[in-house]
Amino acid sequence: MASPFYGTLIVTWAAWNWKIVYLTLFVDAEQISTTKIDFIVANYNDLSNLTLYPILSTACLLTLMPFVSNGAYWLDLKFKTWRLNQKNKIEGKQLLTIEQSIKLRTEVRQQEESFDKLLQKKNDEIEILNKEIEELRKVQSQATGPTGKATTTQLPPTKPRPKTANKVILGNSFNDGDYYLVVENKEIYPMYSNVIKHVMDHRQFPDILENQKEFFLINEYIEDDFDAEGNKIFLVTFKGRELYKKLYNQKNENK
Numbered sequence: 264m265a266s267p268f269y270g271t272l273i274v275t276w277a278a279w280n281w282k283i284v285y286l287t288l289f290v291d292a293e294q295i296s297t298t299k300i301d302f303i304v305a306n307y308n309d310l311s312n313l314t315l316y317p318i319l320s321t322a323c324l325l326t327l328m329p330f331v332s333n334g335a336y337w338l339d340l341k342f343k344t345w346r347l348n349q350k351n352k353i354e355g356k357q358l359l360t361i362e363q364s365i366k367l368r369t370e371v372r373q374q375e376e377s378f379d380k381l382l383q384k385k386n387d388e389i390e391i392l393n394k395e396i397e398e399l400r401k402v403q404s405q406a407t408g409p410t411g412k413a414t415t416t417q418l419p420p421t422k423p424r425p426k427t428a429n430k431v432i433l434g435n436s437f438n439d440g441d442y443y444l445v446v447e448n449k450e451i452y453p454m455y456s457n458v459i460k461h462v463m464d465h466r467q468f469p470d471i472l473e474n475q476k477e478f479f480l481i482n483e484y485i486e487d488d489f490d491a492e493g494n495k496i497f498l499v500t501f502k503g504r505e506l507y508k509k510l511y512n513q514k515n516e517n518k
Contacts, residue, residue, distance in 0.1 A: 267325060268321065268325065271321045271324050271325060272317060272318070272321045275316075275317040275320035275321050275324070276313075276317040278317075278320070279312045279313075279316045279317050279320070280307065280312055280313065280317075282307055283303055283307050286299060286302070286303060286307075287299060287303075367438060367440075371436065371438075374436050436501075436502065437501065437502045437505040437506065441482070441484075441502055441506055442506060442509060442510075444482065445506060445510075448478070450475065451475065451478055454471065454475070455484075455506070455507070455510060456507060456510055456511065456514075457469065458471065458475075458479065458485075459484070459485075459499055459503055459504075459506075459507045460507075462485055462497050462498070462499050463499050466490075466496040466497055466498065467496065467497060468485075468497060479503070483500055483502055483503075484499070484500060484502055484503035484506065485497050485498065485499055485500065485503055486498055486500055
């Protein structure tokens with residue numbers, strides 16, 4: 264019963280010889296003049312129906328059914344793919360292929376490694392400068408006065424540097440993922456250009472909600488900083504500027 268050949272053969276034989284099956288199972292022996300076997304042998308003893316046609320039908324079904332099944336499966340995949348493409352088109356999404364995702368991930372990793380090396384180099388330079396300043400202070404403190412005695416001179420206190428002198432610059436890379444993140448956000452997209460322009464002009468956020476400010480800060484479109492007097496300001500990152508330019512150019516093209 265588990266064999267495809269014998270199972271198909273049984274079905275096709277029953278289809279070609281349905282009268283024998285019906286007579287055997289459902290017709291009472293009293294309704295015919297002889298026994299059922301004698302009646303079947305006398306009336307339905309056709310070798311074509313008994314052997315040839317069932318075998319040929321079985322061969323055709325076993326040959327054609329895989330093509331029919333694969334064709335139906337292929338057609339189902341086509342409809343699913345078409346439906347998914349239409350959904351993505353309507354929603355305005357653009358999905359990356361596996362190759363594109365791997366390439367993008369590799370580029371991001373390389374940029375991170377390059378940035379780490381640059382940051383380490385700058386930290387080393389700052390450390391060397393601090394040592395030079397310390398040596399200079401020691402030399403000046405031992406300077407000789409008019410009486411010939413060594414006098415200690417105090418260097419003026421160094422003015423605190425702005426936070427940007429030693430901080431990590433955020434948003435140093437930009438890709439299509441940032442573009443779609445903003446475009447698909449119905450709350451942020453209409454206000455994005457105005458917020459960026461306001462921050463570039465005034466170094467402060469306009470009057471927007473706190474959760475909207477968090478969106479710009481967390482996604483590194485804007486970063487917080489301090490000016491020379493220690494006042495808190497906000498700056499537009501490289502990523503924020505690139506996205507601003509892309510949205511601006513796209514708006515002009517649509518016009």
